[in-house]
Amino acid sequence: MFSQNGGSCYLNGTTGFACACRSGFAGTCCEITLAQSNPCLANSCENGGTCQVIGTGPNAAFRCVCINGFLGARCEQRICDPNPCLYGGVCLPYGNSFQCQCPPQYTGRCCELLRVTTAAPNPCVSQPCLNGGTCTATSPTSKISFNSISI
Numbered sequence: 001m002f003s004q005n006g007g008s009c010y011l012n013g014t015t016g017f018a019c020a021c022r023s024g025f026a027g028t029c030c031e032i033t034l035a036q037s038n039p040c041l042a043n044s045c046e047n048g049g050t051c052q053v054i055g056t057g058p059n060a061a062f063r064c065v066c067i068n069g070f071l072g073a074r075c076e077q078r079i080c081d082p083n084p085c086l087y088g089g090v091c092l093p094y095g096n097s098f099q100c101q102c103p104p105q106y107t108g109r110c111c112e113l114l115r116v117t118t119a120a121p122n123p124c125v126s127q128p129c130l131n132g133g134t135c136t137a138t139s140p141t142s143k144i145s146f147n148s149i150s151i
Helices: none
Strands: 008-012 016-020 050-054 061-065 090-094 097-101 134-137 144-147
Touching: none
Parallel strands: none
Antiparallel strands: 008 016, 050 061, 090 097, 134 144
């Protein structure tokens, strides 16, 4: 009766002997390390992720399938933490990625681009009317119309 991995074996009248294995071990003599046959036992996924075993035996590995809004080997990172959106943009988780809701003056994946807005030129800014005439812009790109006053 030889127990492995710290298990305790004892005589059993029906089968000869039995072993009580420590947590994480199994088998007739506690020879199986459960973490090797099922790596999900030793590697838990965080934030509601689901652990999947890949392969079998001593070469078995695991991977975590994360719920929306999380990523990382163990789903430990929130997609929007830290906030990747600049200039006060709001990060919105979108599947395994994100979208930024940018303030009106910014655009781009992370609100990194300043929108260039130019107001239409006012042709009356230079005050082209002389001798008390009044300049009235009929449209931003139109010619200037002159109103004259009589003296």
